[in-house]
Ligand code: ZN
């Protein structure tokens with residue numbers, strides 16, 4: 001879309017599953033992985049004569065999410081019926097919110113830009129269709145599970161920014177413990193609408209909605225495809241049909257599914273079975289106080305208080321557990337000011353590299369943050385070299401031992417005794433007369449191989465800068 005005469009406008013609707021014990025309007029367990037149709041009751045299967053009752057836990061979680069997204073919570077909100085006929089929805093309507101949503105007017109910062117969130121509302125999930133060759137089965141376990149729908153303003157201007165927005169959104173919801181937001185498992189789903197209009201025009205073009213993307217990359221690819229498709233049509237002078245299109249991951253294209261419903265197709269009206277939802281100010285304030293420190297302010301604090309660079313701070317804060325690991329280790333550093341950079345680079349490169357290759361995350365690693373701090377302390381105090389630290393880290397990882405113990409047991413500590421270093425250097429000179437000779441005739445570069453000799457002899461345990469200094473001292477004395 002570079003050099004195009006059109007600009008892109010994207011709005012995102014994200015559904016996120018709330019982490020709760022029970023479903024939204026009944027007391028069935030809210031969890032996945034159970035045998036089909038074992039977590040159901042007359043309410044969530046829409047039997048006649050049953051009455052829904054909104055669960056407090058779901059409401060509190062939704063408020064928590066909305067606050068983390070900087071929204072204003074509405075004291076009164078209303079559950080409405082959204083009618084449509086589909087086998088995964090046994091009542092023939094979904095209980096959702098329409099005119100008066102739970103929360104409005106929030107924002108997310110993505111890529112340095114504030115993107116407005118129009119609304120966050122609560123609704124129930126539908127069941128799941130399982131398609132087989134000649135039949136379709138329905139699992140109602142998911143029916144009635146609590147969802148929040150987060151609707152962005154149409155302010156996103158590129159597929160990359162859309163994916164950035166989603167990553168931030170997921171990060172915030174996961175940090176606040178309201179959702180797992182796993183796109184592959186369906187606990188976070190995204191519908192995107194996209195339209196093009198002329199760069200100089202302020203009127204939005206006809207939009208299409210794209211569904212069925214189950215990763216951030218898929219959202220980006222689908223939107224890029226859709227932008228190109230619309231541009232081609234417009235350049236040919238054709239019209240864009242307002243429709244819902246499905247992303248076809250295997251063929252890397254979107255395909256028309258149905259013409260897009262308008263709000264009036266759903267015949268929304270307030271659910272007479274449910275009273276308006278009232279959220280008291282005191283409850284809102286209590287939840288606001290209980291929110292954890294969110295990534296944006298963490299990053300700022302790491303940069304300001306601890307002097308960490310922006311990039312490193314961002315990487316440290318990617319996941320809440322990672323940030324907790326770092327903070328825990330940081331508190332055990334002997335020299336915080338000098339050690340913090342080393343600590344953050346150990347976490348961001350060595351530790352995360354190891355976790356990646358072994359397919360682990362901060363929730364299941366066995367490594368104790370205190371041990372990593374101890375390792376950094378040992379490097380800082382000169383007791384071990386950086387190279388030795390890497391070997392010790394391997395052992396820490398595999399044998400779950402603390403570094404001090406490893407150093408003592410294996411006699412690994414760095415050789416930095418003056419006498420010992422001197423003896424080693426004298427031997428290096430004796431055994432490499434050629435190199436020493438060259439140094440004395442002015443070729444100082446031969447100091448490198450001499451240091452290398454000592455390091456090899458000591459299996460890396462000698463302090464290299466001391467060896468360098470001592471070798472020069474001895475040789476210079478012979479001049
Ligand atoms: Zn139920």
Ligand code: MN
Nearest residue numbers: 015096123149
């Ligand atoms: Mn919805």
